[in-house]
Amino acid sequence: MHDAHDQRVLGVRTNTASYYAPITIVADGIFSKFRKEYGGAYQPKVWSHFVGIELPPDAVLTPKHGHVILNQKAAKKNAQNHQVGPALVYQIGSDVTRLLVDVPGPVLPSASNGALQRYLSSVVVPCLPSKIGSALAQELEKGARLRTMPNSFLPPSMQGMRQQQFGLIVVGDAMNMRHPLTGGGMTVAFWDCVYLTHILGTGAWSPLDAYDDSFPVPTSARDLSNWTEVQSMLRAWHWKRKKLASVINILAMSLYSLFGVPNDHLTILRTGCFRYFERGGDCVRGPISLLAGLAPDPLLLVYHFFAVAVYSVLLMFRGDLFVPIGAASKEHAKPQRPSFLQWPALCARAIMVMTYACFVIFPVIYTETCTNIATASYHTFLRNSCWLLAVAGLGLAVVYRHTTM
Numbered sequence: 549m550h551d552a553h554d555q556r557v558l559g560v561r562t563n564t565a566s567y568y569a570p571i572t573i574v575a576d577g578i579f580s581k582f583r584k585e586y587g588g589a590y591q592p593k594v595w596s597h598f599v600g601i602e603l604p605p606d607a608v609l610t611p612k613h614g615h616v617i618l619n620q621k622a623a624k625k626n627a628q629n630h631q632v633g634p635a636l637v638y639q640i641g642s643d644v645t646r647l648l649v650d651v652p653g654p655v656l657p658s659a660s661n662g663a664l665q666r667y668l669s670s671v672v673v674p675c676l677p678s679k680i681g682s683a684l685a686q687e688l689e690k691g692a693r694l695r696t697m698p699n700s701f702l703p704p705s706m707q708g709m710r711q712q713q714f715g716l717i718v719v720g721d722a723m724n725m726r727h728p729l730t731g732g733g734m735t736v737a738f739w740d741c742v743y744l745t746h747i748l749g750t751g752a753w754s755p756l757d758a759y760d761d762s763f764p765v766p767t768s769a770r771d772l773s774n775w776t777e778v779q780s781m782l783r784a785w786h787w788k789r790k791k792l793a794s795v796i797n798i799l800a801m802s803l804y805s806l807f808g809v810p811n812d813h814l815t816i817l818r819t820g821c822f823r824y825f826e827r828g829g830d831c832v833r834g835p836i837s838l839l840a841g842l843a844p845d846p847l848l849l850v851y852h853f854f855a856v857a858v859y860s861v862l863l864m865f866r867g868d869l870f871v872p873i874g875a876a877s878k879e880h881a882k883p884q885r886p887s888f889l890q891w892p893a894l895c896a897r898a899i900m901v902m903t904y905a906c907f908v909i910f911p912v913i914y915t916e917t918c919t920n921i922a923t924a925s926y927h928t929f930l931r932n933s934c935w936l937l938a939v940a941g942l943g944l945a946v947v948y949r950h951t952t953m
Contacts, residue, residue, distance in 0.1 A: 550712075556775065557586075557715035570772035571748065572716045578700060580722035587718050588705020592698075592725055594654040595804065596633055599664065600695040603645040607637070607683035614638035616729070618807050618818070619675040630671045633808045634729060637680055647684060650699070650729070652808060659694055668694075700725045701801055703915050704793055706786045714775050717782065719744070724793060727804040732796035735841040739792055747781045748772065763788065792844035794916045799838055799849060801912045813897070813904045819869055820860025831855075850909070857905040861898045865891075 549558045549566065559568035574582045584591070609615050617635040633650025640646045649672050657663035669688050673681040704724040707717045720737050746754040746762070751770055756762035763784065769777040806817055824831050834852050837843035863869040867885040886894060 554714065555711055557713075570715065571778070574716060574718045574722055575720040576722050578698065578721045578725060580718070583718065583722050586713055586716055587723060588703075590703050590705060592700035592702040594698045594700050595727060595801075596650050596652045596654075596699045596808070597656040598697050598699055598728070599649045599651055599656075599668065600697075601647050601649075601684065601687055601692055602640075603637075603647050603680070603683045603687060605639065605641075605643050605645055607647070607680055608639050608645045609637070609677065609679065612639060617676060617680070630667070632671060632675050634804075635672070635676060635680075636729075645683075647680065650808060656696060656698075659696070664694060664696075699727050699729075699804075701727065701797075701912075701915075703797075703918070704786070704789070706783060708775070708779050708782045717744070724797070726797040726800040728800075729804050729808075730796070730800045730839055732800050732839070732841070736789075736793050736796050739841070740789060743785050743789055747785055748778075761788075790916075791846065792841055794846055795838055795844050795849050796841060797916060798846070798909065798912045802853065802909045805908045811904070813900050814908075816860050816864060816869065816897075816901050817857060817905060817908075820863060821856050823863060823869070824856045824859050850913075853909055854905065857902055861901055864898065864901075865894055 549561050549568075550556065551558055557572050559566060559572055561567075574580070574586060576582060578592070580587070615637050617637065619632060619635065631652040633652045635650065636646075636648040638646060649668065651657070651664075651667070657667045659665065665688055669685060673685050673688075675681075676684065702721075702723070702725040705718070707713065707723070719740055721733065724736065726732060726736075742755045746756045747765055747769070749770075751765065751767070754762065765781060766777065768774060769781045772778060806814055806821070825835070831852075834843070834848060838845075838849050838852070860869065865886065
């Protein structure tokens with residue numbers, strides 16, 4: 549419902565009653581009916597779809613553990629003309645295991661004509677571990693129900709700035725989405741609840757009281773009918789959440805691009821990523837802290853991303869990129885160092901690897917910096933800052949690797 553004078557949202561009208569409030573919060577998820585009219589200037593871009601199916605309890609690889617199956621090597625061998633995304637498998641009860649298969653691309657094969665079932669049985673099943681693949685094939689033969697959902701990317705929008713948004717706040721997946729591969733959406737949603745409780749609460753108590761991340765809220769902003777004051781706090785919320793949400797968004801989309809698309813240059817980055825984790829210490833602690841939302845630091849994200857890229861190239865030149873730490877025998881563990889005659893080709897491949905790394909992360913960073921910028925000059929400032937940040941991270945990664953080798 550809108551005010552006839554200033555078009556401010558007054559509340560919600562249903563078939564049976566009307567409900568009035570100073571502020572109406574919209575949280576109707578990925579299929580939001582109100583996003584187009586009341587959301588920001590951006591609409592979701594579908595990157596892929598999840599296809600879900602329930603499997604028997606013994607289909608899980610390790611009981612009470614979830615698994616992300618990165619099946620690009622098998623996909624390259626068994627599904628040469630098809631793209632196959634990652635798969636997630638985890639128990640949702642003592643008698644049920646859920647399998648989520650990522651189907652890349654904005655268009656999903658139709659289940660009504662059997663195209664989706666044929667894709668799963670002929671393309672996905674051979675790429676899965678035999679235990680899970682066999683269970684999936686059996687369920688498909690039984691005609692088990694398939695559930696689907698789009699995996700979209702939607703940059704965040706500054707709330708309450710346009711006239712038709714007065715009195716209304718869009719939150720959750722209706723306002724900001726990223727690929728669910730990393731499970732970061734729930735982290736962002738919970739922190740949005742914390743920030744909004746701090747802003748819109750009475751002031752007697754705030755969930756940020758025990759954190760250094762707290763910020764003052766003027767007494768005048770506690771009057772929720774004073775939309776001018778509420779606007780200023782919503783603007784503060786947008787930039788306060790930006791560090792955490794940007795890290796989660798960039799990490800989710802970058803990891804999906806890295807692990808979800810079969811490509812030889814990305815294979816080098818993927819392998820280098822796991823070898824980077826095998827180093828332990830900060831090489832694991834930093835990325836996990838970013839993934840969990842415990843370190844909302846974009847600079848740290850760029851640093852670790854390009855540290856992985858530089859480390860991958862370094863291992864490639866040393867000849868031990870695909871030699872795992874703790875190999876079964878010394879013969880397998882001994883790196884095959886390339887000759888000097890191979891260096892020109894390695895240099896060319898190194899350039900391609902770094903280029904692909906930039907293609908993976910820079911578009912998402914650019915999109916994050918472009919969201920709801922008030923002026924063109926500020927837009928340019930943030931864009932240039934983003935590039936400088938990335939270059940600085942690359943330089944730091946190079947220095948770090950040279951000092952730790």
